[in-house]
Amino acid sequence: MTGPATETDRLDWLRLIRSQNVGPETFFTLLRRFGSARAALEALPDLAAAGGRQRPIVVADPGRIERELTAAARLDVHYVFFGTAAYPPLLYEISGPPPVLTVRGDISLAQRPSIAVVGARQASASGRTIARTWAETFGREGWTVVSGLALGIDAEAHRGALATGTVAVIAGGVDRPSPEANLDLAAAIADQGALVSEMPLGVEPFARLLVRRNRLIAGLSHGVVVVEAAAQSGALYTADFAASAARDVFAVPGSPLDPRAAGCLKLLKEGATLAIDPRDIVDQLRPAQQPMLPGFGEEDDGRLPQETPSDVIDELRRALSPAPVSVDTLVRVTGLATGTVIASLVELELAGHAEREPNGMVRAATPAAG
Template sequence: MSPVLSDAQRIDWLRLIRSENVGPRTFRHLVNHTGSASAALKALPDLARRGGAARSGRICSEDEARREIAAARAMGVSLVAPGEHGYPARLTTIDDAPPLLAIRGQADALMRPMIAIVGSRNASAAGIKFTQTLTTDLAVAGFAIVSGLARGIDHAAHRASVASGTVAVLAGGHAQIYPPEHEPLLQAIVSGPGGAISEMPLMHAPRARDFPRRNRLIAGAAVGVVIVEAAERSGSLITARMAAEQGREVFAVPGSPLDPRAAGTNGLLKQGATLVTSAIDIINAVDPILERPLKGLFEEPEAPASEPDNPDRSRIVALLGPSPVSMDDLIRLSGASASAVRIVLLELELAGRLERHGGGLVSLL
């Protein structure tokens, strides 16, 4: 696993991930390409220029990074990297794992095997009761429960596992809790054996687009995701889709075909999700998975690659458009090496010209 970061490295990592047009995937590609976060920060302006940016994107300053770290410490929040204590082991395996995770509460809770439980905000009484029973039984079996601190099913899952250890994944920063009425619940979680995590800056107020980002962390931290209730168009179904893309087990609780809150879960069952009527259904499915060794994406950096020449760069950019395309197709059609394609995509992303989609697809903005 990754070594513990020095204070200087942590500042560089924070500066890089807080810089404009740098997301988790871009962060990893930059560090792999340049060798370190410090070198990546120096390379940002030139890479963005080669990607077609009219101006260099904003780079987070050292003073900004130091202020964020100091403010986090004042709240009892630590910024941890993959491989450090408190960073959920399974989260390191997803391709857009946060380089730094802001954690609050008991770091030990974040190192336990987790089951995610999510569902409808407008939950039924039956759904809440089943969630409480399921959560209690999973906690007795040794699992930490992870959810999104939302109303309804999320709230029921957290509340039923406050005493045993639950993990809240925040859409905003630790100083901007949503919904605000759940601040007492969050305080109970972090004061007990549980914890809370966020990839956002401390004062970041959550926006609509931040909730799918949060959902990928819920799925990524868990060995399996249970959907208790979900309408046909539901954020919980986004979590289920992300879980499937990440190779996680997807579980669904059946419901009445007359209840629209069960339409999404019943649909998941038709698509092959594992049916759940008790905790033993989940335990039997995940026990063999827990025995397999984990391989985090931050463990083996790629070898530094040579810069693509201008003809390669031109061919790769010409193949991109508004329709998503895979990296494999770009390599095959351009005749360029995989490393050349990765660098060109990195340059375009830093210039704000590239959009990444699920399944490793990319398109030109």
């Protein structure tokens, strides 16, 4: 699937991904089903109603997109669309790649071999030193260092690689980097590296967006290095996303008496590679061949119906619960064809009755989501 070819196409893509309840998976399913973003936009109200939505769905109007584009030009923010030459190739391999990225800086850094370095916000002095010096080594070896601009390990990794190339993935809009303590660092990265987000301008970060950010950190990288992480650290989400995308995961060992080592020790028990020297990591990682553009439904069982019967939508809604499940599980449980399940989920998501997790799994939405 190629990206938008004209300015009108780009505006339609932005309108579609900015419309209510349209996430990356739903976006691409709509393109497969209707052939273009314009046709999908026209179908949104009927699809949401078919899924059981009582109130009209909010479709992003052209004026909103024009205002966003004006603000982007003022801030020197540019857009990188899926299927275009500038789009980071590794993102094609993840579940639900972003249809569009907003970027401040040089996105070509994401075309190079990349390593993510992540870890604890309340990092130790030794952990900070490891993050900075290893990032310096990765940079000298020709690797772009990717991280999430958080305090502690993330910030030190960015500082270590600032001179050679670093990408900071932002949870909210690229005009809303956080935390405040790292605003000067964010400005330096925008000038010498790249700030990247899948969110529109003006969006403030919150917990769910932090998880989506971690998915992109892993997606942009050939491997993820976790320097320090507590047992419930967000860095472990990044490692999980990396493992699910068949990327290498490395963990720096630490003392069992230090809570900041608990996450790394857990990763090592689960099969992560022990990391004690940055050059060992570089030697192990071998950049994969550039991925091909995904076909999105060229398989026979991936064909999507233009219309989904209401009884099928109801059956799928009954199969959902607050516990996330995969699409394959829904296919097995309901006995429906894969294409029918994928199409029906669009109606339920647009209606606010289903939600996608960042890893692509699906669950019943909370009432507030509708």
